[in-house]
Amino acid sequence: MARAILIVLDSVGCGAAEDAASYGDEGSDTLGHIAEACAAGKADRDGLRQGPLRLPNLARLGLAHASEASTGKPLAGVAKPAAPAGQHGYGVETSQGKDTPSGHWEIAGCPVPFKWGYFTALENSFPPELVAAMIREGELPGILGNRHASGTAIIDELAQEHIRTGKPICYTSVDSVLQIAAHEQHFGLERLYELCRRTRVLVDPLRIGRVIARPFVGLPETGFTRTGNRKDFAIPPPNETILDRLAAQGRSVTTVGKIGDIFAHRNTGEEIKPFGNAAMFEAAVAAFERLPEGGFCFLNLVDFDTEFGHRRDVPGYAAALEAFDAMLPKLEAKLRPGDLAIITADHGNDPTWRGTDHTREHVPILAFGPGIGGGAIGRRESFSDIAATIGQWLGVGAMGPGRAW
Numbered sequence: 001m002a003r004a005i006l007i008v009l010d011s012v013g014c015g016a017a018e019d020a021a022s023y024g025d026e027g028s029d030t031l032g033h034i035a036e037a038c039a040a041g042k043a044d045r046d047g048l049r050q051g052p053l054r055l056p057n058l059a060r061l062g063l064a065h066a067s068e069a070s071t072g073k074p075l076a077g078v079a080k081p082a083a084p085a086g087q088h089g090y091g092v093e094t095s096q097g098k099d100t101p102s103g104h105w106e107i108a109g110c111p112v113p114f115k116w117g118y119f120t121a122l123e124n125s126f127p128p129e130l131v132a133a134m135i136r137e138g139e140l141p142g143i144l145g146n147r148h149a150s151g152t153a154i155i156d157e158l159a160q161e162h163i164r165t166g167k168p169i170c171y172t173s174v175d176s177v178l179q180i181a182a183h184e185q186h187f188g189l190e191r192l193y194e195l196c197r198r199t200r201v202l203v204d205p206l207r208i209g210r211v212i213a214r215p216f217v218g219l220p221e222t223g224f225t226r227t228g229n230r231k232d233f234a235i236p237p238p239n240e241t242i243l244d245r246l247a248a249q250g251r252s253v254t255t256v257g258k259i260g261d262i263f264a265h266r267n268t269g270e271e272i273k274p275f276g277n278a279a280m281f282e283a284a285v286a287a288f289e290r291l292p293e294g295g296f297c298f299l300n301l302v303d304f305d306t307e308f309g310h311r312r313d314v315p316g317y318a319a320a321l322e323a324f325d326a327m328l329p330k331l332e333a334k335l336r337p338g339d340l341a342i343i344t345a346d347h348g349n350d351p352t353w354r355g356t357d358h359t360r361e362h363v364p365i366l367a368f369g370p371g372i373g374g375g376a377i378g379r380r381e382s383f384s385d386i387a388a389t390i391g392q393w394l395g396v397g398a399m400g401p402g403r404a405w
């Protein structure tokens with residue numbers, strides 16, 4: 001029997017998808033543009049990082065090969081060894097959208113067969129009936145925001161008014177999301193979650209992917225910061241996922257970070273949710289070590305997206321990639337013969353791109369483990385090839401529409 005660990009580097013895309021133009025993302029390349037900026041000395045930050053992108057471990061596994069296969073261009077400043085140690089390639093998304101649920105569900109063998117609902121109006125984004133229902137259900141004095149916004153910018157702008165009036169800050173983006181920001185003490189964390197639960201029900205008929213609670217703390221004098229108590233209220237995946245299959249066969253599963261939320265807690269096994277990429281990675285490695293034969297660990301590292309991609313912070317994003325790379329040997333040291341590790345991403349979020357939204361990109365795929373020989377797995381026509389490969393590896397039968405490599 002074998003074990004598997006799947007790591008999603010949230011938003012670490014590797015080049016515009018063929019249909020990127022229809023998302024306004026033609027030419028986007030999260031990884032490539034970060035590497036270019038680093039190689040050009042444009043991603044230096046005192047006390048944080050300097051110079052070319054340093055990813056020796058990912059490069060050894062074939063990251064530069066995967067990126068180049070996707071874009072046709074070398075990954076600037078990142079080594080491309082003659083014989084990479086990992087299986088390397090890139091995935092193409094078949095689902096519509098460029099958000100976390102579509103990406104993760106497709107990775108898990110469940111592409112999205114329907115069109116998401118969106119709040120497309122930049123101002124007064126939410127229909128008046130929905131706003132009225134939220135006010136009624138949440139016993140609110142009103143709402144603030146009601147537009148497209150960056151989550152940190154809108155908190156900076158409206159937090160004081162929120163505290164004064166008790167009205168939560170509601171906003172959206174190009175994704176199928178309704179986000180609600182509120183102060184943990186002034187509004188109350190549980191009250192925010194309850195408002196999100198009720199709003200979830202209200203937006204079900206609109207096919208909105210996620211209602212996201214965005215709690216924050218702080219004072220007007222010192223500023224406001226979002227906390228690790230973010231919570232996503234997603235609709236459940238529309239078809240069977242690898243998690244469902246594993247549960248049906250009695251396998252041990254551990255999910256780390258926001259995986260539980262993304263799959264609406266359906267067959268997500270033991271859920272662990274520490275805060276921050278480093279803590280999540282450590283927890284996942286420890287959980288993987290405990291897994292019995294046949295088990296599966298599924299980890300999402302969200303900081304790339306939330307802290308750096310949406311914030312258009314190139315040095316921050318580069319430093320986060322370098323930090324992940326430096327942690328990777330800790331996982332490799334725990335892999336036993338029969339174990340499979342896969343690293344991939346769910347969409348892009350090019351920090352050099354206009355606006356603050358995700359970008360429609362290919363994703364890198366690296367697979368490795370003791371005894372797994374390196375080599376190209378090429379272009380994968382669906383992220384679902386990952387679930388198919390894991391399903392085959394773990395011996396739970398053909399899984400989803402993908403093809404195992």
Ligand SMILES: O=P(O)(O)O[C@H]1O[C@H](CO)[C@@H](O)[C@H]1O
Nearest residue numbers: 150151152172173175177310
């Ligand atoms: O700007 P923040 O609040 O981080 O919001 C972002 O987070 C959502 C989920 O990734 C995206 O749709 C985008 O709106």
Ligand SMILES: [Mn+2]
Nearest residue numbers: 010011100346
């Ligand atoms: Mn994501």
Ligand SMILES: [Mn+2]
Nearest residue numbers: 305306310358
């Ligand atoms: Mn995001």
